[in-house]
Amino acid sequence: MPVPHTKRICQIIKLKPSAVxxxxxxxxxxxxxxxxxxxxxxxxxxxxxxxxxLQLLIATMKYTGSDYEADMKKVSEDPETQKWWSMTDGMQESFVEGAEGSGKEIPWWTEVEEVFRFEGTTK
Incomplete structure (x- = not known):
């Protein structure tokens, strides 16, 4: 069975000390x-x-679909996820200028560039 294409994502955001x-x-x-x-x-x-x-939250995930933007739009339109974000966004401080919250046009979390990957084999 073929392994699906995987996009690795790493994002950061600041967590307010009062919300830890x-x-x-x-x-x-x-x-x-x-x-x-x-x-x-x-x-x-x-x-x-x-x-x-650094009061830093670091999120890592893998995306195995074929249309990342469309799938993330579906997540942002999910009512329960919107309620979750309304609770968690107030605990965070975005590094992205102009960001107003999760699921908006300007990203709330900052995506971090991957500079190295080792997948476990040297052969």
């Missing part, structure tokens, strides 16, 4: 509908890490 505990708590029990929307959009292997010295 709440952000971690809600992500310990992400709403099922939000996860279903991501799955429908061909997002897999999604994780968010936190680096306290």
């Amino acid at each position: 505990d709440e952000y971690k708590a809600i992500h310990a029990a992400v709403w099922p509908g939000v996860l279903v929307a991501l799955e429908r959009a061909h997002i897999v292997d999604y994780s968010i890490n936190y680096y306290p010295p």
Whole structure:
């Protein structure tokens, strides 16, 4: 069975110091509908890490579909995801000038360039 094309994505955003505990708590029990929307959009292997010295959230995910922009538009139109973002966006500070929130025209999270990848084999 062929392996689907995978686009790797890494994004960053700042987490407000006052929101650390709440952000971690809600992500310990992400709403099922939000996860279903991501799955429908061909997002897999999604994780968010936190680096306290810089108050930095680092998200990594893989996209296995064929039309990333269209699939992300579907996620942004999902009502439960919109409610989730209305809660989480207030806990974050975007690095993107003019950004107003998740799912808007200007990206909320900053996409980070990949500069190195090792896939586990030297042969």
